[in-house]
Amino acid sequence: MKPLAIGLDFGTESARALLLDLERGQELAVAVEPYPHGVLTHRLPSGAPLPPLWALHHPADYLQVSRVLLQKMRLEAHQSGGTVVGIGLDATASSPLPTDASGVPLALKEAFRYQPHAYLKLWKHHAAEPYAQAINQAHPGFLQMYGGKTSAEWSLAKAWQVLEEAPEIWEATARWIEVGDWLVWQLSGEEVRSSCQAGYKAHWQPEGYPEAAQLRALRPGLEGWLDKLAWPQPVGQKAGGLSQAWAQRTGLPAGIPVATASIDAHAAVLGVGVQESGVLVAILGTSSCHLALSPSACPVPGIAGIVADGILPGLYGYECGQPASGDMLAWWVRTLAWAAQEPEQAVFERLNLELSQRTPRPSGLLALDWWNGCRTPLMNASLKGVLSGLSLATDPPQIYQALIEATALGTRWVKETLEQAVGPLPRVVVTGGLSKTPAIVQILANVLGCEVEASATPHASARGAALYAAMAAGLPLPPAPAAQGFTPNSGAYLELYPSYRSLAEYFGFVQSKEVKS
Structure with a gap:
């Protein structure tokens, strides 16, 4: 029977499963299941604000959607006449939860x-x-x-908050995971x-996690975080076999390999078929994540993370990003939809058609893509967006185009920052929601001045998770789907x-210096 792998992709609003030949x-x-409780931003299920x-x-939502998706x-x-030989998964990060020693979440x-x-904590x-900010101001080694900074979205800051x-x-937390x-x-x-x-997300490097003395200097007692962690294993390895209990819940064979987990964006690198250095992979969604591989580590200011075995075993994975890409476009669409009393999707489609x-040619406007701060290379979450060149002749599609150009210009800055560390990146591959709009990818190619490949898979992260499952099962990886190339058409x-x-x-x-002074 033909071997199949399941990739589970746990996102913010829902989880997705993909079955790969x-x-x-x-x-x-492909199947998608929303989390029953959704994202809790205003109150707990109990009603507590x-x-x-x-x-x-x-945490119970993850167990419920996992069971449903694996059954499907x-x-x-x-x-299909095949047999499942492994399961891989990716998830958002840093999304830690506190559990007891046996893994039962305290929330349950x-x-x-x-x-x-x-x-x-999502x-x-x-x-x-x-x-x-307290960690960053202390400048720990x-x-x-x-890039010399941590983030409120990462594990240590969230642990300190608790x-x-x-x-x-x-x-009561035995494991912070x-x-x-x-x-x-x-x-x-x-x-x-x-x-x-x-x-x-937890500042682990091959030599270990941060030292207890460094954490104690930040706040006495914070070194206890180390006791709630465990030594990590590379991605693509077998973490264990599917338990008998989960085999009974899902109908899948007990003992099939379950691969070590990955971050959702990072799984997309493997999902689009990239396994070598010299390639920039950009996941263009509500925010953008930019990733590259290299045989060596070279810290450069503005690069948010360099991790051994972080994306593929034997290579260093480099991570950069822009915290607002699709979110900027959604902001403008919401503004227009409110004014016109139209559905947002209809406004999106109208703007993309006009584009x-x-x-x-360029919009004639210039924007800074800092609607949610700047991650790479400035690593300053307090920065704000800028839109310049407005006149009475400016129309809504022109502003929409300027925001897309801002994301493309920011991507070029990210690419140049990465190249300081890993060398030339002559190949660019994109995936994610924005990559499905040809006009957007074309603007990116024009700004970068090079060909941009838009991956054909609509589920790069889930596909990558399935490929990690194949690696854990010791099977060769299948070829990646063909990509569509976009070459520059406007100098x-x-x-x-x-x-x-x-x-x-x-x-x-x-x-920013004037504001601080």
């Missing part, structure tokens, strides 16, 4: 169901920002591979951490970049 590389089936900037998940994939596998215990800090939980604001929860690693634990019965999640029909875009950098220099350096 490992002989032909064909994606046989949440403060501003909180974003939580109910088992039925699809049976109908009656004593803690009314306690917000007992729940899973990646976009930003209430830990004061603790992230363990930030060398992270220690400070809910010491009783921290005391990323949701992807926790799911591996649930499926296999083995607590196996991932070098991807630990490296990029595709316009002559391939006028190249003139935008110096202006963008000048504007960024003023508002990112000069203006």
Whole structure:
């Protein structure tokens, strides 16, 4: 029977499963399940209110959607005449949750169901920002591979928040674990951490986690975080076999390999078929994540993470990003939809149609893509967006195009930053929601001045998770689907970049210094 792998992709609003034929590389089936409780931003399921900037998940939701999705994939596998040989998964990060020593989330215990800090803190939980700033101001040595800064979205700042604001929860926490690693634990019965999640989100490097003395210097007691972690293993390895309990729940064979977990964006690198250095992979969604591989580590300011075995065993994975890409476009669409009282999707389609029909030339406006701060290379979450060149003749599609150009210009800055560390990146591959709009990818190619390949798979992260399952099962990887190439068709875009950098220099350096003074 033909070998099949299941990739589970746990996102922010829902989880996705993909069934992959490992002989032909064909994606046989896809299923999506929303989380029953959704994202908890205003109150807990009990009704207890949440403060501003909180974003939580109910851990039971992950178990429920996993069961449903695996059952669906088992039925699809049976109908296709194949057999499932492995399961891989990816998840958002840093999305940690506190559990007891056996892996039971504190939020599922009656004593803690009314306690917000007992729940899973989603990646976009930003209430830990004061603790992230305290870490950054101390300039600890363990930030060398992270551009010199940590983030409120990462594990340590969130752990410090619990220690400070809910010491009783921290005391009851035996394991502080990323949701992807926790799911591996649930499926296999083995607590196996991932070098991807630990490296990029918990400051793990081959020599270890931050030293206890460094954490104690930040805040006495914070060194206890280390006791709640575990040594990670590279991605693509077998963490364990599917437990008998989960085999009974899903109908899948007990003992099939469950791979170590990955971060969702990082799994997309393998999902689009990239396994070598010299390639920039950009996941263009609500935010953008830019990733590259290299045989060596070379810290450069502005690069958010460099991790050994973080994306593929034997290579260093480099991570950069832009915190607002699709979100900027969604902001403009919401504004127009509110004014016109039209559905947002109709406005999106209208703007994209107008964009595709316009002559391939710059909008005439210039924007800084900092609607949610700047991650790479300035690593300053307090920076704000800029839109310049407006006149009474400016129309809505022109502003829409300027925001797309801003993302493309920011991507070029990211690419140049990465090239300082890993060398030339002559090949660019994109995936994610924005890559499905040809006019957007064309503008990116024009700004970068090189060909851009848009991956054909609509589920790059889930496909990557399935490929990690194949690696864990010891099977060869199938070929990647063909990509569509976009070559530059307007040299006028190249003139935008110096202006963008000048504007960024003023508002990112000069203006921010004036505000601080």
